[in-house]
Amino acid sequence: MSESDQAAGLRKWANLQRQQQGVVDAHDEQNMADDRAASVELPVEAPATPSSEPPPAHTSVRQAPRLPLVVVGLAQASPAQVAKVRARLGQWSAEGRRWAGAPEDWQIQLVPPGATNLTGLVREQSRWALWVDSDAEAFMRGFRALHAMHQAGGPSRLLALHEPGLPRRGLLDNLQVAANYYLGIELLVLAR
Secondary structure, three states: OOHHHHHHHHHHHHHHHHHHHOOOOHHHHHHHHHHHHHOOOOOOOOOOOOOOOOOOOOOOOOOOOOEEEEEEOOOOOOHHHHHHHHHHHHHHHHOOOHHHOOHHHEEEEEOOOOOOOHHHHHHHOOOEEEEEOOOOOHHHHHHHHHHHHHHOOOOOEEEEEEOOOOOHHHHHHHHHHHHHHHHOOEEEOOOO
16 A cells, blocks of 8 residues: 555544544544654454344454554564564553554564565565664664665655654654665654
8 A cells, every 4th residue: 555545544533533423632633743744554443233143152263463563673572572563562652652553463574674675565565674783882773773674675654663752853763864865765753
């Protein structure tokens, strides 16, 4: 799905939400702006059909499909790293960022930045993120990961995932500007 299709779908969804709520306060407007910036598709649930009979006991409840998120920039692919990504998504969800949903809704796929199958993954997956640490070498590691992805035909738009409390000013802003200027990559930063 193209980026413009995602953004149009998100705007349509946000407008529908505003109409249903009637009034939108400034905090909701900021959240909707953050949601649009992230360009993450939201799961759509089918409306429930009323039934006079409960479903048979032997049928299982069908779960919504998990949302794929490809994450680069982590040192190794491990359950602990996946848990770190899920925790960050959970924190954004707790802050009221609706697009983040529930952490268990995401299918996290950790990929090295220079993977040979990046071009194919870009065609298959529309949600990408770069993990950014907060140590002294974080800028160089993040920029190297973006550069390796760029060289391997990686995505041109990623969400910056990072530890909570990391301010936009400094590391995240510098990484965002360098990614755009030198590589033509849009790095979406949601820190304040």
